[in-house]
Amino acid sequence: MEDRGSRTEDLDAEDFITRRVAEIAEAVGDGCAINALSGGVDSAVVTLLGHKALGPRLKTYIIDNALMRKDEPQEVVQMFKDLGVPIILLDARREFLDALKGITDPEEKREAVTQTFYKKVFGHLVRESKARYLLQGTILTDVDETVAGIKRQHNVFAQLGIDPEVSFGYKILEPLVQIRKDGVRKVGKALGLPEAIFNRIPFPGPALAARIIGEVTAERLQVARLANAVVESELMGCGAFQYMAILHEDRVTGIREGKRDFGMQIEVRCWDSLDAREATPTRLSFDLLTKISFRLTQEVPGVVSVTYNISSKPPSTMEAI
Amino acid sequence: MEDRGSRTEDLDAEDFITRRVAEIAEAVGDGCAINALSGGVDSAVVTLLGHKALGPRLKTYIIDNALMRKDEPQEVVQMFKDLGVPIILLDARREFLDALKGITDPEEKREAVTQTFYKKVFGHLVRESKARYLLQGTILTDVDETVAGIKRQHNVFAQLGIDPEVSFGYKILEPLVQIRKDGVRKVGKALGLPEAIFNRIPFPGPALAARIIGEVTAERLQVARLANAVVESELMGCGAFQYMAILHEDRVTGIREGKRDFGMQIEVRCWDSLDAREATPTRLSFDLLTKISFRLTQEVPGVVSVTYNISSKPPSTMEAI
Numbered sequence: 001m002e003d004r005g006s007r008t009e010d011l012d013a014e015d016f017i018t019r020r021v022a023e024i025a026e027a028v029g030d031g032c033a034i035n036a037l038s039g040g041v042d043s044a045v046v047t048l049l050g051h052k053a054l055g056p057r058l059k060t061y062i063i064d065n066a067l068m069r070k071d072e073p074q075e076v077v078q079m080f081k082d083l084g085v086p087i088i089l090l091d092a093r094r095e096f097l098d099a100l101k102g103i104t105d106p107e108e109k110r111e112a113v114t115q116t117f118y119k120k121v122f123g124h125l126v127r128e129s130k131a132r133y134l135l136q137g138t139i140l141t142d143v144d145e146t147v148a149g150i151k152r153q154h155n156v157f158a159q160l161g162i163d164p165e166v167s168f169g170y171k172i173l174e175p176l177v178q179i180r181k182d183g184v185r186k187v188g189k190a191l192g193l194p195e196a197i198f199n200r201i202p203f204p205g206p207a208l209a210a211r212i213i214g215e216v217t218a219e220r221l222q223v224a225r226l227a228n229a230v231v232e233s234e235l236m237g238c239g240a241f242q243y244m245a246i247l248h249e250d251r252v253t254g255i256r257e258g259k260r261d262f263g264m265q266i267e268v269r270c271w272d273s274l275d276a277r278e279a280t281p282t283r284l285s286f287d288l289l290t291k292i293s294f295r296l297t298q299e300v301p302g303v304v305s306v307t308y309n310i311s312s313k314p315p316s317t318m319e320a321i
Numbered sequence: 322m323e324d325r326g327s328r329t330e331d332l333d334a335e336d337f338i339t340r341r342v343a344e345i346a347e348a349v350g351d352g353c354a355i356n357a358l359s360g361g362v363d364s365a366v367v368t369l370l371g372h373k374a375l376g377p378r379l380k381t382y383i384i385d386n387a388l389m390r391k392d393e394p395q396e397v398v399q400m401f402k403d404l405g406v407p408i409i410l411l412d413a414r415r416e417f418l419d420a421l422k423g424i425t426d427p428e429e430k431r432e433a434v435t436q437t438f439y440k441k442v443f444g445h446l447v448r449e450s451k452a453r454y455l456l457q458g459t460i461l462t463d464v465d466e467t468v469a470g471i472k473r474q475h476n477v478f479a480q481l482g483i484d485p486e487v488s489f490g491y492k493i494l495e496p497l498v499q500i501r502k503d504g505v506r507k508v509g510k511a512l513g514l515p516e517a518i519f520n521r522i523p524f525p526g527p528a529l530a531a532r533i534i535g536e537v538t539a540e541r542l543q544v545a546r547l548a549n550a551v552v553e554s555e556l557m558g559c560g561a562f563q564y565m566a567i568l569h570e571d572r573v574t575g576i577r578e579g580k581r582d583f584g585m586q587i588e589v590r591c592w593d594s595l596d597a598r599e600a601t602p603t604r605l606s607f608d609l610l611t612k613i614s615f616r617l618t619q620e621v622p623g624v625v626s627v628t629y630n631i632s633s634k635p636p637s638t639m640e641a642i
Contacts, residue, residue: 307628
């Protein structure tokens with residue numbers, strides 16, 4: 001197999017943009033395309049490449065799947081509005097919560113999010129839009145991990161040998177499939193994306209559902225959302241590759257006002273990594289760890305215990321499920 | 322209530338020993354007494370006080386409940402043999418494992434260990450021995466926590482208003498009930514206990530069962546036993562009050578040889594504390610945390626992820642369940 005993972009320091013971002021824009025324009029011809037924006041850097045870069053190639057013939061949606069971070073959909077719409085790119089916000093929280101009900105197995109959870117997104121919500125939008133082309137932010141790391149069978153990525157059907165034209169009725173274009181996360185950031189910067197987006201920490205496909213061990217409910221999502229907001233506010237700008245809060249299903253003993261409180265535990269993870277293939281825990285100061293733990297036990301109702309992940313990837317992965 | 326928790330720096334260990342030995346001798350008269358040695362400092366000090374007071378009229382048992390640390394029963398027997406105190410080792414692993422089968426609730430787990438110990442194994446020994454007096458290593462902290470309803474301690478029936486004479490047919494003597502852990506260590510030192518015992522880190526009543534979230538089985542005990550041995554070997558002599566490894570029931574995603582491995586997570590806890598009432602996580606170096614994590618994922622089959630607890634007590638407790 002050709003080594004498509006060429007070094008990021010060798011990547012000529014302007015040349016990359018010119019080539020990908022030309023390819024998109026050529027593939028779509030005088031047709032229409034559609035894409036979904038998650039708020040992450042991959043789909044943001046794809047949106048700008050597509051917009052450069054197609055202008056108003058690209059329709060971009062952001063879908064509120066109930067699994068996003070605090071205020072995220074609205075903030076992303078505003079950021080793109082400031083860039084002159086219109087985004088359509090669709091509320092699909094009910095569809096996703098219904099699909100996740102009762103599921104505790106991590107793979108089934110990912111599958112429920114994937115299927116609800118493609119078959120139900122986005123598939124419906126695509127069919128309605130009459131667009132034949134779907135732009136997607138698959139990067140090289142997604143392909144590696146799916147081929148190795150580590151995690152189901154929601155965006156790599158083509159690499160798995162699934163023909164999306166047969167399965168869903170459209171063709172997928174993946175302009176970022178030759179580069180990794182650091183390359184995407186470089187291209188994003190060259191495209192003029194604001195710091196807040198192109199330097200955004202990675203967020204997994206199944207979003208907060210990947211940060212909840214056990215069943216994903218509206219109540220548990222609220223705990224995970226609050227905990228992630230605390231962790232992000234404390235670790236923003238710490239220079240780490242990615243950081244997150246994971247809600248455990250295991251309960252542990254705590255004490256509140258002198259009484260036993262069998263409560264929840266939050267696991268904090270913060271990773272140093274170049275490209276997500278390998279990662280080590282960031283050596284945060286104990287002053288900061290103590291502050292994060294204090295805020296989580298004070299600000300997130302029901303949390304009595306906080307841990308910090310000290311494993312490396314491998315054998316750990318960056319997200320918990 | 323009288324403040325019985327007088328300061329340890331004011332404790333005159335020799336005077337304390339003289340008074341408690343006299344009290345035990347007076348209470349037991351020309352009768353016989355019995356006690357159980359767990360391997361912890363509390364029961365070790367009680368055994369020496371009882372031996373000073375009663376000589377061969379005190380029978381001391383160590384009960385292998387399947388929940389002890391690696392090689393612990395044999396090592397404790399040898400240490401006391403070296404001190405001239407004979408200890409009887411009783412294998413009751415089957416009884417405890419049977420009693421714990423299928424139990425996941427922490428309180429039920431503690432209750433199963435307590436009831437198997439008192440009603441089944443030790444109660445039987447006491448009745449056979451014809452001893453009317455049971456020496457027990459209850460310390461002041463045990464009383465505090467039980468009265469507050471935080472955890473069921475296996476050794477505080479009297480304080481809870483349960484009359485052990487009615488319930489189990491014998492009378493409990495608690496020579497350490499006025500002092501806390503640091504006081505017990507001071508007395509142990511004065512009694513000539515070897516460093517390895519009087520400075521031993523605390524181990525909970527339900528032993529490894531308190532360090533397993535979910536069901537306690539022979540297989541999961543083996544994981545917890547190996548993990549605790551790794552953590553103890555790395556943290557021995559670090560100056561912390563207590564340290565431990567907790568086996569979680571939650572599974573997390575890992576990678577082994579490029580393949581997805583949905584594996585186990587171990588939580589490491591290491592506490593700075595004076596007397597167990599309040600505690601903060603020890604600020605271990607990341608070099609040491611990394612080494613512990615590496616050894617746990619290498620040496621304990623099935624472990625893919627390791628965390629370090631960063632909460633304080635309160636709202637956390639020192640043990641997980």
